[in-house]
Amino acid sequence: MDFNFSEDQLLFQQTVRDFLDGECTTERIRSQWESDSGHDEKLWGQLAELGIPGLLVPEAQEGMGLDEVDAVLLFEEAGRAALAAPIVTTAAVAAPLLAALEDRALANSWLAKIAAGDAIVAVGHSGSPFVTDAHVSNLLLLPHADEIHALDPASVQLTHEPGNDPSRRLYSVEWSPSAATCIASGEAGVALQAAALDRGALASAAQQLGVSDRLITLAADYARERKQFGKPIGSFQAVKHLLSNCKVMLEYARPVVHRAAWSAARGAADRSLHASMAKIAASDAAVHGAKTALQVHGAIGYTWEQDLHIWMRRAWSLEQAFGKTAFHRRRVEAAVLSDEARLGPGETFRGE
Amino acid sequence: MDLTYTSGHDAFRAEARSWLESNVPAEPLASFDTKAGFDAHRAWEANLNEAGWAMVPWPKEYGGRGANLLEWLVFEEEYYRAGAPGRVNQNGIFLLGPTIMEFGTPEQRARFLPKMAASEEVWCQGWSEPNAGSDMAAIQTTAIRDGDHFVIRGQKTWASRGAHAHWLFGLFRTDPESERHRGLSFVLVDLDTPGVTVRPIEKLNGKAAFAEVFFDDARVPVENLLGEEGKGWSVAMATAGFERGLMLRSPARFQGTAKRLVELFREREEDCAPSVRERVADCWMRAEAYTLETYRTVSRLLAGGKIGAEASLGKIFWSELDLEMHELALEILGVQGELLAGGPSAEGVGDWLDGYIFALSGPIYAGTNEIQRNVIAERLLELPR
Numbered sequence: 001m002d003f004n005f006s007e008d009q010l011l012f013q014q015t016v017r018d019f020l021d022g023e024c025t026t027e028r029i030r031s032q033w034e035s036d037s038g039h040d041e042k043l044w045g046q047l048a049e050l051g052i053p054g055l056l057v058p059e060a061q062e063g064m065g066l067d068e069v070d071a072v073l074l075f076e077e078a079g080r081a082a083l084a085a086p087i088v089t090t091a092a093v094a095a096p097l098l099a100a101l102e103d104r105a106l107a108n109s110w111l112a113k114i115a116a117g118d119a120i121v122a123v124g125h126s127g128s129p130f131v132t133d134a135h136v137s138n139l140l141l142l143p144h145a146d147e148i149h150a151l152d153p154a155s156v157q158l159t160h161e162p163g164n165d166p167s168r169r170l171y172s173v174e175w176s177p178s179a180a181t182c183i184a185s186g187e188a189g190v191a192l193q194a195a196a197l198d199r200g201a202l203a204s205a206a207q208q209l210g211v212s213d214r215l216i217t218l219a220a221d222y223a224r225e226r227k228q229f230g231k232p233i234g235s236f237q238a239v240k241h242l243l244s245n246c247k248v249m250l251e252y253a254r255p256v257v258h259r260a261a262w263s264a265a266r267g268a269a270d271r272s273l274h275a276s277m278a279k280i281a282a283s284d285a286a287v288h289g290a291k292t293a294l295q296v297h298g299a300i301g302y303t304w305e306q307d308l309h310i311w312m313r314r315a316w317s318l319e320q321a322f323g324k325t326a327f328h329r330r331r332v333e334a335a336v337l338s339d340e341a342r343l344g345p346g347e348t349f350r351g352e
Numbered sequence: 353m354d355l356t357y358t359s360g361h362d363a364f365r366a367e368a369r370s371w372l373e374s375n376v377p378a379e380p381l382a383s384f385d386t387k388a389g390f391d392a393h394r395a396w397e398a399n400l401n402e403a404g405w406a407m408v409p410w411p412k413e414y415g416g417r418g419a420n421l422l423e424w425l426v427f428e429e430e431y432y433r434a435g436a437p438g439r440v441n442q443n444g445i446f447l448l449g450p451t452i453m454e455f456g457t458p459e460q461r462a463r464f465l466p467k468m469a470a471s472e473e474v475w476c477q478g479w480s481e482p483n484a485g486s487d488m489a490a491i492q493t494t495a496i497r498d499g500d501h502f503v504i505r506g507q508k509t510w511a512s513r514g515a516h517a518h519w520l521f522g523l524f525r526t527d528p529e530s531e532r533h534r535g536l537s538f539v540l541v542d543l544d545t546p547g548v549t550v551r552p553i554e555k556l557n558g559k560a561a562f563a564e565v566f567f568d569d570a571r572v573p574v575e576n577l578l579g580e581e582g583k584g585w586s587v588a589m590a591t592a593g594f595e596r597g598l599m600l601r602s603p604a605r606f607q608g609t610a611k612r613l614v615e616l617f618r619e620r621e622e623d624c625a626p627s628v629r630e631r632v633a634d635c636w637m638r639a640e641a642y643t644l645e646t647y648r649t650v651s652r653l654l655a656g657g658k659i660g661a662e663a664s665l666g667k668i669f670w671s672e673l674d675l676e677m678h679e680l681a682l683e684i685l686g687v688q689g690e691l692l693a694g695g696p697s698a699e700g701v702g703d704w705l706d707g708y709i710f711a712l713s714g715p716i717y718a719g720t721n722e723i724q725r726n727v728i729a730e731r732l733l734e735l736p737r
Binding site: 252 | 361365614617650
């Protein structure tokens with residue numbers, strides 16, 4: 001029983017953090033926002049050099065062959081930096097989905113492209129009518145009934161749906177399923193759809209930890225500098241207590257996300273429940289953090305010019321990603337209130 | 353990361369479960385805030401101690417099993433799972449005991465720990481004074497050195513378990529010229545000492561659980577000084593530190609409550625407002641989160657890490673969760689929630705009301721949650737004082 005990450009895992013996290021601190025500046029994010037596609041190819045190439053898109057791609061396809069426990073800290077860093085790149089869908093959702101396909105030739109060719117940084121994969125799921133970053137993708141994976149279809153984005157009609165977070169662009173996709181595009185169906189299709197949702201929820205939750213952490217840091221930094229009534233506003237208890245509450249929420253979301261990563265990596269029976277718990281706790285922490293950080297900043301935080309809203313928008317958009325909070329709450333309620341639920345002291349790690 | 357128990361943990365769990373199953377009293381004991389209940393709880397503690405389960409993390413020489421913190425969590429899970437009695441000497445075994453192990457002389461350890469483990473001597477705390485509550489450094493009660501004794505004069509209050517306890521530990525001002533955190537010493541006081549008067553205070557539930565303690569030139573031998581004279585503040589801070597906090601409120605307690613809340617809701621779902629379903633599941637999730645965070649923290653400690661102000665996060669989290677679970681249970685029970693246990697129509701109502709009244713003290717004791725929020729802001733978020 002050990003909740004600690006390994007030295008290697010922590011070192012990788014630090015490497016990614018240093019990279020993002022240097023490269024993923026708010027100036028760069030804003031210029032992505034202003035560009036037509038929102039996509040920064042150079043940045044994607046740099047991420048590929050670090051191995052990020054191919055984190056979960058098997059080594060046989062030139063990926064890093066890591067698991068969700070390795071990846072969870074890196075997604076947290078992506079959230080802390082507000083990285084605008086389709087890593088959740090490509091790295092956390094599409095790669096494991098492809099790796100589980102029966103059609104090895106199809107799977108392996110795409111996995112190798114993902115690992116090389118040559119493919120972005122957009123993934124649709126039943127929880128959303130839109131597909132994030134479909135416009136920059138090289139491959140679309142879309143659900144239809146109990147099937148999953150693989151489509152060339154050039155073969156479908158994409159419509160941009162302008163949204164609140166210019167870093168995560170939403171698209172409607174007009175397409176027709178056919179036998180030629182179907183890559184999984186029946187039980188296998190249903191299982192892959194479910195796994196995709198869980199993995200997306202977990203990676204989004206991990207990002208929300210980073211978002212929450214950064215929002216608290218930004219607000220605390222501001223509260224130390226901004227003076228009113230002759231002293232820093234951070235010396236006032238009203239301000240301190242607002243931020244302390246955010247810190248409590250963050251630190252009690254963190255182990256829930258880490259445990260969900262462990263369950264995903266192990267294929268534990270409760271992995272969907274744990275992913276839902278992670279998504280709820282981390283999203284609540286980030287969304288509450290966004291509201292609080294804005295309040296601490298006051299009017300300056302309410303401007304487009306101030307960078308704070310980059311993370312506020314990310315907190316809001318990730319809350320909807322891969323199952324809104326209400327969806328995940330319903331899943332937890334169903335599990336906890338069922339006859340099969342094993343609750344109480346000593347049951348937490350039973351299914352591991 | 354490895355979130356599985358070893359076979360050693362499983363064997364330890366099985367041994368604890370087996371002993372508890374055959375020894376936990378079938379009927380709940382009377383409240384330890386009554387004299388009869390206090391005595392019954394002491395008898396239970398003596399039983400636990402004889403079987404070596406009173407304080408599993410303590411070294412064998414003091415009646416423990418030398419268990420690490422992880423095994424302690426496993427034991428606690430089994431203890432709450434079995435519905436075993438509350439720990440009447442918790443101030444002693446969970447708070448003072450580890451402090452004596454860290455700061456005490458070999459003589460003090462031998463003198464106090466075995467009797468503490470057996471609850472032969474039950475301890476109460478002596479921190480607060482009428483003018484020193486949240487501002488604990490405002491302590492005024494003096495303990496002035498006179499030869500090989502301290503002469504104590506002043507008053508302590510809100511001494512938890514003070515109504516029935518035998519000994520008190522707390523902070524006293526040994527340097528009368530000193531101010532604030534300096535000049536304080538950590539002293540152990542036999543409540544039978546001449547000049548000590550204990551006046552029980554009835555709690556919100558009408559039971560005499562804590563007490564005011566008056567010191568009228570009570571003479572206490574200097575060998576009852578724990579740690580260095582004048583360094584009492586740092587000894588006291590250690591008492592309030594994380595491991596002790598963990599021991600006082602381990603997650604199993606809240607998981608047990610969450611489980612009972614889920615069961616209560618399932619029995620009475622038809623009578624509930626629609627929002628209750630979500631709130632019940634949310635409480636269960638938070639009890640799980642507290643458990644996970646505790647395991648994470650214990651992992652850090654076992655790997656050589658240290659815990660400081662992070663303890664304040666936990667204090668807020670569990671006290672608010674505990675209160676919310678009891679509020680929700682009473683909301684589910686409706687008018688039945690008003691009934692005191694043992695009444696003619698109180699069958700199946702359980703002890704939610706009593707638990708609620710106790711839970712209300714959670715955000716107040718061990719440092720109010722407002723003080724904890726200041727600690728988090730100043731020490732973890734580095735906001736100015």
